Amino acid sequence: MVAVRHRVTSPLLVSCLLLGACGTGDVAAPPAPKTSPSTPATTTTSAPPERVVVLDPGHNGGSAAHLAEINRLVPAGRGRTKPCNTTGTSTNAGYPEHAFTWDVAQRVGTALGAKGIKVVYTRQDDSGAGPCVDQRAATGNDANADAVVSIHADGSNSAGAHGFHVAYSSPPLNDAQGEPAAKLARTVRNTLRDKGFSTANYLGAEGLAPRDDLAGLNLSTRPAVLVECGNMRDANEAAAMTSATGRQRYATAIAAAIEAYLG
Numbered sequence: 001m002v003a004v005r006h007r008v009t010s011p012l013l014v015s016c017l018l019l020g021a022c023g024t025g026d027v028a029a030p031p032a033p034k035t036s037p038s039t040p041a042t043t044t045t046s047a048p049p050e051r052v053v054v055l056d057p058g059h060n061g062g063s064a065a066h067l068a069e070i071n072r073l074v075p076a077g078r079g080r081t082k083p084c085n086t087t088g089t090s091t092n093a094g095y096p097e098h099a100f101t102w103d104v105a106q107r108v109g110t111a112l113g114a115k116g117i118k119v120v121y122t123r124q125d126d127s128g129a130g131p132c133v134d135q136r137a138a139t140g141n142d143a144n145a146d147a148v149v150s151i152h153a154d155g156s157n158s159a160g161a162h163g164f165h166v167a168y169s170s171p172p173l174n175d176a177q178g179e180p181a182a183k184l185a186r187t188v189r190n191t192l193r194d195k196g197f198s199t200a201n202y203l204g205a206e207g208l209a210p211r212d213d214l215a216g217l218n219l220s221t222r223p224a225v226l227v228e229c230g231n232m233r234d235a236n237e238a239a240a241m242t243s244a245t246g247r248q249r250y251a252t253a254i255a256a257a258i259e260a261y262l263g
Contacts, residue, residue: 056150057105059088066129077218084132089155107251137219148224163200169217170210180223191257
């Protein structure tokens, strides 16, 4: 009886024969699955908060024709009342304070607006009456102003009286009237002095005048100051205030002071 030999084929050989992929090289690995490219992370930056400045040009061109209106009593802070407004002063030649303050405020506002600062005015023209001092304070409060600057000029008849001074509410009635207002006053004083303006020689001390009787400051809940740019009865300062060049010089200094305060 002849023994029958059975050939045993290895599983690997069977796979090679079936797939037709046997050779002397390495067997290729299956391709890696495709993946979608990851979306790059994005970062968002919030825009800086808008800075708001309220400019208060003192008095108004039509106030003298509406004396009953501007003489009515309004709240003035610290439990007091005072007239709604006054007509303001003028140079000896008749150039009025309201025209000076209006022009300077417009110039300051233009300079600040060019720097992206929002400017709000307490009055919109130089031909009306008022607004009252308590309304002017409310404008700054309602605007949530970062700084409120009231622009004025003085009318002292004291011999030789000249120079500017910056008033602020004192003693303070709220936090804004504390260091924020005092810092604003110092910044305005320092900047005007650095720009060549002389501090007053007849009122305040070194250009600063803490006051408790100015309604616009007493009623403010925002950092607020009042700048008396000079004495309109002084010949040299009257000449500067009457000229467009002089008013621009005042405006440039005040705008620079506000910018410095805002940082």
